[in-house]
Amino acid sequence: MAYLDNVKTFVRVYELGSMSAAARDQRISAAVASSRISQLEEHLNVRLFQRTTRQLNPTEQGQMFYRGACKILDAVEEAEGEISNVTLTPRGTLYVAAPLGVGRRLIAPAVPAFKKNYPLIDIRLRLSDRRLDLAAEGLDVAFFLGVPEDSTLRIRKIADCPRVICAAPDYLSRKGRPLTGQDLVDGKHDCLNLRYPGAPEFQWPLHTKDGVRRFAVKGPFESDDGDVLTAWALSGEGLILKPAFEVAGHLAEGTLVQVLTEEPPVPIQMACLYMHRRRQDPKTRLLIDFMAEHIRKELP
Numbered sequence: 001m002a003y004l005d006n007v008k009t010f011v012r013v014y015e016l017g018s019m020s021a022a023a024r025d026q027r028i029s030a031a032v033a034s035s036r037i038s039q040l041e042e043h044l045n046v047r048l049f050q051r052t053t054r055q056l057n058p059t060e061q062g063q064m065f066y067r068g069a070c071k072i073l074d075a076v077e078e079a080e081g082e083i084s085n086v087t088l089t090p091r092g093t094l095y096v097a098a099p100l101g102v103g104r105r106l107i108a109p110a111v112p113a114f115k116k117n118y119p120l121i122d123i124r125l126r127l128s129d130r131r132l133d134l135a136a137e138g139l140d141v142a143f144f145l146g147v148p149e150d151s152t153l154r155i156r157k158i159a160d161c162p163r164v165i166c167a168a169p170d171y172l173s174r175k176g177r178p179l180t181g182q183d184l185v186d187g188k189h190d191c192l193n194l195r196y197p198g199a200p201e202f203q204w205p206l207h208t209k210d211g212v213r214r215f216a217v218k219g220p221f222e223s224d225d226g227d228v229l230t231a232w233a234l235s236g237e238g239l240i241l242k243p244a245f246e247v248a249g250h251l252a253e254g255t256l257v258q259v260l261t262e263e264p265p266v267p268i269q270m271a272c273l274y275m276h277r278r279r280q281d282p283k284t285r286l287l288i289d290f291m292a293e294h295i296r297k298e299l300p
Contacts, residue, residue: 003043004076007069009036010048014058014066015136025138077281090283091120097134098143101226101246102270103127107143110294114287121283129194129224134275140284142273143291145243153273158292159299162244163265165204166256170236178239181206181215181263190238191217192229204241205266212266241265244300270295 012022013033023033041048048062058066098107103125111123126132126139134142134153148155165178171190178189184204193202203214219238223229230247233240234255240247250256272288 002039004072006036006040006043007072009033010040011066011069011073012138013037013049013056014062014069015138017056019056089120090118090286092283093122093124094140094283094287095124095126095138096141096143096287097126097128097132097137097139099129099145099226100127101129101243102143102145104227105245106295106298107291110291113294114290117290118283118286121286123287129226134273140274140281141287143270144273145268145270147269148271148273153275155271155273156288156292157269157271159270159296160267161270161299162267163241164244164247164251164258165239165241165260165265166233166247166251166258167239168234168236168255169257171233171238172257172259174236177259179260179262181208181213181260184215184217184239189217189219190221191219192232192238192240193217193219193222194226194229195222195224206260206263207266208263243268243270245298248300270299 009022009026009028012025013019016022016025019033019037020030023030026033037048044061044065046061046065047059048065050057050059096107097103104127108125108127111125115121115123126137132139132142134140143158145161167175175189178184181204183189184191191202191204202217204217205212205214221229221232221237223232226242226246229240230242230250232238234250239259244251247256251258272291274284274288
């Protein structure tokens, strides 16, 4: 397995462009990662990377070996998948990502039950509201809300997730209750928005009497953490557009109040992405099937 470990480390160094980043990704030290690359270079009798104090660039031989190394790892992954199918004992580690709200409320609570059903599969869960690059970050599955930008990945739709616009009673007593989408853009209301690098302009899509319309909303605060937006809304700072499951408890308690019930937001797609080359991996299929069933049961 030592040679295969060296190949895996090489592929991650190549893809991430950093020895330290690849080491973190593989849960090894930078010294071990460097040693593996050196061993591989000695075995192949070529230099795979040009190293400087600030950059790590693949050589021509490194680029050639990367293409072959990916084929090797794909073949090993497919072979392991076939064995797992035969033995009915899927094993290994899955690297899974999800937005903060989805991860905390839907995915993370179901991980122990999945582990109980499949004790030989380990889960590494990464939660973030920013967009993630599956290939660059070594992810097997990424759950998400919305429409993916990268069409080269496989996508599986799980459900249409209802959304609500809501605010704290204190905010509504000060600013009034919006009755139509136009009320959101006339300067009278503060809308709290999710912002991350590369995020599109904020437009809240609502079902109106004239069909679906998108309203370009603005507000004083933005954050790349959806739970921060909820906290601001609870403190009376503005309106939020949220998946209903994320704020169901607050709505039931009355700490948040739903508005625009006559012009409700368009539901948002909940789905998952995975790499084409993961399609033969039974543990990936098992996780997606398990989480899809769990999520559908939990959604309002």
